[in-house]
Amino acid sequence: WLSGLPPLDRHTGERFVFEKEKLREIAQDIEKAMANQIVDLGFHRQSFDDDSSGMIDADSRPGMKVVIVPVLDELSGLSAAVAEAAERKAALFELSNSVMEGFFGPMILRHYQRGLKRWGDKELRLQSELKGLHQAPSRLSGHAFVTFGCPEHRDMFLRNKPSFLTLR
DSSP, rough: OOOOOBBOOOTTTTOEEHHHHHHHHHHHHHHHHHHHHHHHHTTTOOOOOOSOOOOOOTTOSSSSSEEEEEEEEEHHHHHHHHHHHHHHHHHHHHHSSSSOSSSSSHHHHHHHHHHHHHHHHHHHHHHHHHHHHHSSOOOEEEEEEEEEESSSHHHEEEESSTTEEEEO
8 A cells, every 4th residue: 555645736735636547657657666666776686587687677667566546435425325226226116016905005106106216217317427427537545556566575665665655
């Protein structure tokens, strides 16, 4: 887990908002900086290197993956609302297909059917909003998830925290 990435502009105080592709580019830049740090600190031995000498050159990339974590507050809240609408719609579907006898039976069934339509419409609207949110630019949370292909590199970063990173 990598923390300390700036989520906002220091001069204006505005949050950084990026398209998904730009987030991937930022992650690649962090990977390059970390790979250069590995090379600069002399951790050249690679378990995944085919070279018999065990040395890598500065252009080689250690096996690691960085994923930038966007702010997910809105996304999780909307996902929960979609799930709630689906559950209510399913419950009303069962109730509207039940047999209601007596004087008020048909009226109660119509009530359930109107509720079914209302919750079905709400579920579709929320799903559309959720899809739009998935495609919208993302705000930076200031964190990234890093996986290392080599345990020695992970240990090196945890012991000798580079000045440009804060690891937890």
